[in-house]
Amino acid sequence: MTGLPTETDVIVVGAGVAGLSAASALRARGVEVVVLEAADHTGGRCVTDVTAVSQPFDKGASWLHSAQINPLARIGERMDVKFHKSPWVWQWVHAGGRALNHAEVEDYNTYQDTMWDVINQAGATQKDCAVASVLPDSPWRETAKHFVEQMQGGDADAVSIHDVAQYSDAEGDWLVAGGLGAFVQSLFADVPVHLACPVSKIDTSGPGVKAVTPKGTVSARGLVLTVSTGVLAAETISFTPALPVSKLQAVENLPMGLLNKIALDFDPSWTKAHQGQIADYHTSGDAYCTTIFGFYDTSVAVSFVAGRFADQLEEEGSGAATEFCLQGLSAVFGNDVRKHIRKTAETAWRSNPLTLGSYSYASPGGAKARRVLAEPVDNKLFFAGEATASDAYATVHGAFKSGQRAAREVLVQRDELEL
Ligand SMILES: Cc1cc2nc3c(=O)[nH]c(=O)nc-3n(C[C@H](O)[C@H](O)[C@H](O)COP(=O)(O)OP(=O)(O)OC[C@H]3O[C@@H](n4cnc5c(N)ncnc54)[C@H](O)[C@@H]3O)c2cc1C
Known part of the structure; x- marks a missing residue:
């Protein structure tokens, strides 16, 4: 991967399934995208460890849930992936x-x-x-x-x-032979990602948006943020101006389970x-x-x-x-x-600073927070990630669909600006 550019069309923060899916959809429409990922691997919570035991071990997600209605199951079928049902x-x-x-x-x-x-x-x-x-x-x-x-x-x-x-639940929980993490990596292998590049600050105060990392600052017209609600709650990323109160309340209503x-x-x-x-x-x-x-x-x-x-x-x-x-x-x-x-x-997902838990759940009274979390801010800050997927939270396909939804929102916004 070459050095970090100073400017692009859209920044995607996080190369888990939501970020990769958003980046891939945007690239397919000719949008220039820079993906910034804090970890040294892509896939986020989909990660297959091939050295821990004698067989591939998915430390995070392993099933494609609700396979009957899961878009990744359809993609896997087309790729002749072997599933265990x-x-x-x-x-x-x-x-x-x-x-x-x-x-x-x-x-x-x-x-x-x-x-x-x-x-x-x-x-x-x-x-x-x-x-x-x-x-x-x-x-x-x-x-x-x-x-x-x-x-x-x-x-x-x-x-x-x-x-x-x-x-939305449906029939079928399918395990992916060789590991779901490995499948995700191969699916998005063509999306360039800047690894070991944690974003510490997102600034939307100017005409566009800036993401600050130890490797430099990238400016863009829009940014898709896909980090977990654990990371958002920990405030490891600072926002200028601060995120709206409704957004912070949504994060509070969607704590990370383990x-x-x-x-x-x-x-x-x-x-x-x-x-x-x-x-x-x-x-x-x-x-x-x-x-x-x-x-x-x-x-x-x-x-x-x-x-x-x-x-x-x-x-x-x-x-x-x-x-x-x-x-x-x-x-x-x-x-x-x-x-x-x-x-x-x-595994020890609570101690992982890049997730701070395994997946989000809603506290009583907080189910609507998923929709609030998904809403764009200022037409330049877009949100994806499993926690924003009201009908498929805590899943890989929910993350995938949320990335596609955020990409559509970016494209609509771009088309409107260009009219
Ligand atoms: C133990 C476990 C088991 C699971 N089992 C299943 C299952 O069987 N089936 C299923 O469907 N789902 C399962 N899940 C849930 C599923 O893994 C997640 O819902 C999904 O992978 C989340 O994807 P995401 O892109 O929303 O988030 P993530 O995968 O967390 O991606 C966000 C990315 O942002 C990065 N990041 C964080 N902070 C920064 C920063 N400051 N700057 C840049 N990047 C940053 C992270 O490193 C990460 O790569 C499981 C999860 C766990 C932990």
Whole structure:
């Protein structure tokens, strides 16, 4: 990549899926774009680690959710990408100090579907409140609550039912062979990106917009900002003039939830016996993990911890989340399970200064904040990123669609100026 230019048409801040999608759409229409990315890689929260364990490990996103209506799934199909379309069915649940029997596990699986139906129905018809207050009664209520935490990142008592209801869900959760991060990188390989180029200041006080970085200042007619609400809330980027109060309130209403992943590299004998199975472990309160064996039909299992409990484990330090998952697997399968694990790796998304969490959720009363966050300021500052995608927040396709939406807004504005 050549040095940083001093002027361009449009600056894109962030080379995650939203930024890459916006840049790609603008470039396709002949707009000159400079993409500024703080990290040393593209993809943002889509990042495949090929060295941590013996198989590619997506440290961030791994599924193309709602595959039936997911534009990236259509693109992947056209590119002949190999997908793994495993169903979400639990075989093992250890809760309240005991393993559930077969009939109970079936009940547990059914409860999840009922639970989402009830939340969605309440979200569409009732005054906004926290998900926890509408969860249907069941012996599995406390254990199954963690599905909310894994999908939303926030705890059930902190997440808005209106936000859940505005998400458009559809059939299909597809894993991408070789990793979703690698897929994203290949998809946008032709978009030039200035890596290790963090933006510290955005100035819209003059006729255009300026982005200040340690490598120099770039001026443009417009800027598409795609950083997470965690980064916006931390104010690591300063704005002149300050962002409107409505924007700051929107950021406050869309805190970053936490999902951390633990990769467990099993030996082949174990993998063969448990391929595709899912196990849950719940001790008490918020302490849960879910483990899925044979990700992408490989030897690697991936465990998930979410919400406040994930924050607690991350604060305890490296290895704490892995140890909790191993404790869970030992409870389900016996202590011998540890002998079958060759290598482990874990993520710490809260501590990542470039995201400060995993994905956004809306606090009760805050679901409309996604639309407010998406609104352009002054016709030169445009916003994209998963948090702005009301019907697909916290996802890769939501980020993708938000980038395309922001690119359309830039183009409309440009056409109007040129009329
Ligand atoms: C553990 C985990 C699991 C997930 N699982 C799934 C899943 O299975 N399926 C799914 O659909 N979604 C999943 N998601 C969510 C999905 O990854 C995100 O919604 C999506 O990738 C967000 O893309 P984005 O472009 O909006 O933001 P980002 O990917 O965060 O991109 C923003 C970019 O801005 C950069 N940046 C930050 N500050 C600055 C600065 N000052 N200057 C310049 N650049 C800056 C960042 O480095 C980043 O690259 C998961 C996320 C996590 C963390």
